[in-house]
Amino acid sequence: MRIASLAKTAGVAVRWRPFMLGPIFKAQGWETSPFNLYPAKGRNMWRDLERICLADNMPFVRPKSSPQNTLQAARVALVGLAESWRKDYCRAIYRAEFGEGRNVEEEETITEILQSLGQDAGAVLQRARSDGIKSQLRARTEEAQRLDIFGSPTFIIADGELFWGNDRLEAASNWAVH
Amino acid sequence: MRIASLAKTAGVAVRWRPFMLGPIFKAQGWETSPFNLYPAKGRNMWRDLERICLADNMPFVRPKSSPQNTLQAARVALVGLAESWRKDYCRAIYRAEFGEGRNVEEEETITEILQSLGQDAGAVLQRARSDGIKSQLRARTEEAQRLDIFGSPTFIIADGELFWGNDRLEAASNWAVH
Numbered sequence: 001m002r003i004a005s006l007a008k009t010a011g012v013a014v015r016w017r018p019f020m021l022g023p024i025f026k027a028q029g030w031e032t033s034p035f036n037l038y039p040a041k042g043r044n045m046w047r048d049l050e051r052i053c054l055a056d057n058m059p060f061v062r063p064k065s066s067p068q069n070t071l072q073a074a075r076v077a078l079v080g081l082a083e084s085w086r087k088d089y090c091r092a093i094y095r096a097e098f099g100e101g102r103n104v105e106e107e108e109t110i111t112e113i114l115q116s117l118g119q120d121a122g123a124v125l126q127r128a129r130s131d132g133i134k135s136q137l138r139a140r141t142e143e144a145q146r147l148d149i150f151g152s153p154t155f156i157i158a159d160g161e162l163f164w165g166n167d168r169l170e171a172a173s174n175w176a177v178h
Numbered sequence: 179m180r181i182a183s184l185a186k187t188a189g190v191a192v193r194w195r196p197f198m199l200g201p202i203f204k205a206q207g208w209e210t211s212p213f214n215l216y217p218a219k220g221r222n223m224w225r226d227l228e229r230i231c232l233a234d235n236m237p238f239v240r241p242k243s244s245p246q247n248t249l250q251a252a253r254v255a256l257v258g259l260a261e262s263w264r265k266d267y268c269r270a271i272y273r274a275e276f277g278e279g280r281n282v283e284e285e286e287t288i289t290e291i292l293q294s295l296g297q298d299a300g301a302v303l304q305r306a307r308s309d310g311i312k313s314q315l316r317a318r319t320e321e322a323q324r325l326d327i328f329g330s331p332t333f334i335i336a337d338g339e340l341f342w343g344n345d346r347l348e349a350a351s352n353w354a355v356h
Contacts, residue, residue, distance in 0.1 A: 028216050028218075038206050038328065040206075040326045040327070040328040041328045041329070043326060044326070044328065044340060044342055047340070048341075048342075048346070051349065055349075148218045148221060148222070149218070150216065150218040150219045150222065151219070162222060162225070163226075164222055164226075167345050168226070171229065171233075
């Protein structure tokens, strides 16, 4: 939600990189989100997110189920990576899940979002199911693991410096311009 | 390092509450720090801390062993709770461990710190070993668990709102004054 405008102000170019967090969690021995595994920490995470959204004037509705399987949503993001709608799509997916509490596992949600962006949802979803996109997403996820990524969002600067989390966005931006 | 001056500026009263994190980690199934259990996250935590200290102009030296057993250090903090040296002592313990990479498990380190604060280290350490202090620290740790505390530092506002981490200190202070 914040990176595009912040990066524009700072004069930093951003390359968006979808990847799957599930396999990365699994490699650490987590079968679900750490926020489910460690309830006290999880409760604070949701409350913290709620406070941050309130302070930033963003809608927040806690989704009924979390984490959601974003495999299809991520494949669509990959299809969109070279398209003009990629950032709007990513923001819309996150807004649907965390701003409206919707289920982004459902093809219906993704279809609605693509249509709202003026896209041919059926054609995009068909491309998202292609072997090329499937293997690209696997490769991106493996790349994320090689880069020592353990969570999302992560910002990696051209020199390799890694910043994790919305609350490190400003630090990442400062690092990029200095 | 930051709370005393920040709270003073904001006009917020702070009550310092030492507790042990080890039993809280253990209750979550962690036999050591999560930063050892999850190496990728741990590497980023240390690097992040290093960057933060650099930005805040604070010394940082990664201790050779971590986490350290702070049982004796915490008992001494409890002894000091009603004394004028309590804040200086807490800051000195953290500075020794993370600013100088020293071992605060060792009685020698604690003795040196108490002496630098003009205290009779032998007498303080003797009080720290008393049954009263031992049971007080257990009670504080149990209280921390009841309050849903899962990490340190945690800031709990009078209305029960919980904020976790140095990076939430400003949010906690704002919550306290509004």
